[in-house]
Amino acid sequence: MHILEEFDIALDRFKEKTAFDYAPAKGKAYIKKCDTRNLDFIPDESIDLICAHPPYADIIKYSDGIDGDLSQLKVKDFLEKIKKVASKSYRLLKKDKFCAILMGDTRQKVI
Numbered sequence: 001m002h003i004l005e006e007f008d009i010a011l012d013r014f015k016e017k018t019a020f021d022y023a024p025a026k027g028k029a030y031i032k033k034c035d036t037r038n039l040d041f042i043p044d045e046s047i048d049l050i051c052a053h054p055p056y057a058d059i060i061k062y063s064d065g066i067d068g069d070l071s072q073l074k075v076k077d078f079l080e081k082i083k084k085v086a087s088k089s090y091r092l093l094k095k096d097k098f099c100a101i102l103m104g105d106t107r108q109k110v111i
C-alpha cells in the first residue's frame with residue numbers, strides 16, 4: 001500500500017469543510033492528494049497559504065509501515081525529510097504570503 005491510499009477519508013472531510021461561499025474571500029482552494037516529498041508539479045510562487053499538519057516524527061504512527069509515511073521515521077531522519085518538505089514548500093509560496101504549520105506538543109517518553 002502507498003501512503004496516498006490512506007488519505008481518502010481526510011480528503012473527503014476536507015472537501016466537505018471547504019465547500020462554502022464566503023464573499024470577501026475571492027480566492028479558490030484547490031485540493032490535491034499528494035505525497036509531500038514530491039511537490040514538483042506545483043509551479044514556483046503560486047500559493048498564497050500553506051496549511052501543514054505533518055506527523056510528529058515517530059511519536060504517533062499513522063500506519064503500520066506504509067511506503068512514504070513520514071511518521072515511521074526516527075527523529076533524526078524525520079527532521080532531514082521535513083526540512084526538505086519545508087524547503088520545497090517555500091519555493092511554492094508567493095512572495096510575502098503565509099505558511100501555517102500545526103505541530104502538537106507531543107513528547108516521547110525516554111527511559
Ligand SMILES: C[S@@+](CC[C@H](N)C(=O)[O-])C[C@H]1O[C@@H](n2cnc3c(N)ncnc32)[C@H](O)[C@@H]1O
Binds near residue numbers: 034036053054071
Ligand atoms: C498529524 S496528522 C494530520 C492529520 C490531518 N490533519 C487530518 O485531519 O486527517 C499527519 C498526517 O500526515 C500524513 N503523512 C505521512 N507521511 C506523509 C507524506 N509523505 N506526505 C503527505 N502526508 C503524509 C499521515 O498519514 C497523517 O495523516
